Amino acid sequence: MLHRGNVGLEVPAESAGQPKIVISGVAKVYVDPRTGAEVEALCPVNLSIRAGEFVCIVGPSGCGKTTLLNCIAGLVAPTAGEILVDGRPIGGPGRNRGMVFQEYGLFPWLTVEGNIQFGPKMRGTPLRELVAVSARYAKLVGLSGWEHRFPSELSGGMKQRVGIARALANQPDVLLMDEPFGALDAMTRDRMQDELLGILRADRKTCVFVTHSIPEAVFLADRIVVMTARPGRIKGLFGVPIPHRRDRASPEFAALYRTVDTLLRDEAVEDRA
Ligand SMILES: Nc1ncnc2c1ncn2[C@@H]1O[C@H](COP(=O)(O)OP(=O)(O)O)[C@@H](O)[C@H]1O
Ligand SMILES: [Mg+2]
Known part of the structure; x- marks a missing residue:
């Protein structure tokens, strides 16, 4: 299945079948209620997430990561598009989706x-x-x-x-995490990443995890979603075929880090242009 908003990006075969979350054409324009000024935060995003999958979303600051997560949580209503969880459209926050905040x-x-x-x-x-x-x-x-x-x-x-x-x-079946370890020091952060995987193994959840940190995404994710600068759209999708517990110093880890980093660096340059 080719997702139209993500030009040329094929959804991996393992996402076929019974997806847990289906994000179809979800876009968001914020409107300032006083001035009427519009901020286009998110271009149409299409993404299927399978049950039990751990998806990390990385992207430049302000590209709409929190907006997308809040749309899945039901805290923000998309301007266009629809999100299905277990085949049902979400109408607001629900007990089946738990949120963990950065602060x-x-x-x-x-x-x-x-x-x-x-x-x-x-x-x-x-x-x-x-x-x-x-x-x-x-x-x-x-x-x-x-x-x-x-x-x-x-x-x-x-x-x-x-x-x-x-x-x-x-x-909840779905755990939504918005840069949850962003405020922690590096050592505590590494330990929390280990612990989170242990907790999720004990209590298998579908997890959508927003992060600024590429190493964090490569350590945790089954699949990494790379977003463009605002208005955000999906620029790349990467499966992470490295078995857990991942060695942060291994060549496979470094290779995937470089791939994602290169894509994000291009984005930062485009952002300034
Ligand atoms: N409630 C809001 N009203 C107006 N603009 C907003 C609101 N929330 C976010 N934005 C804007 O939308 C863009 C995306 O924000 P956000 O989703 O928080 O990005 P990220 O989490 O990737 O840093 C930013 O330009 C931000 O300023
Ligand atoms: Mg954010």
Whole structure:
């Protein structure tokens, strides 16, 4: 199947069959409500994501990555096009899609336990079960024993683990992550990438992960989507045929890094031109 918006880009065979997410012609123009000025954020994007796939989206700053992710989350309505999850059009945010934000987005007035329990509690889960839910997900992200601490008492890496646990506690099929490790130092970031893959292996999810970092994308992704400068469209799609746990110093890793980097560098030059 050839996706029309992505000129010349063939969707890989493994995406055929029953895709989890189908993005068809999704475009976004923001309109300033006061001045009427328009910002074309996203050109029509076409992309199929299969169940259990880990897709990383990389692209220059301001190219519409967050916009695309927010469209999948149902937080932003596309100006054109449609997104199907399990064959059904999305009409807004839903429990089947969990979001993890770059700046953690935790509730500072709630403890670790309170943050993790938030979604299930809103849905009326009984107290007894809530305690089991927070214990399970705190353990999954390595925060057992920290349930009664507040976000202000935690390191950046720990806060982001709470963010992941809070998203997972809603048992979403799809995990949407917007530069979740962008605020972490390099060592913590590498460790979090390892941990995320471990968590997702235990609890298989479809994952759409936005990042600025090419090494992060090559380490994590089954498939990398490279976007053009704003208004963003898909410029390249790369499968990552390297088995986990990937060696960041291996020749295959470096080769794919260079391929993606070259494509993105061209984009930065075009952006300035
Ligand atoms: N709510 C909004 N109103 C107006 N313009 C916006 C809004 N959100 C984003 N934009 C603009 O749309 C473009 C894409 O933004 P965004 O999706 O955040 O990019 P990225 O995540 O790739 O950095 C940018 O030029 C940004 O300024
Ligand atoms: Mg962004």
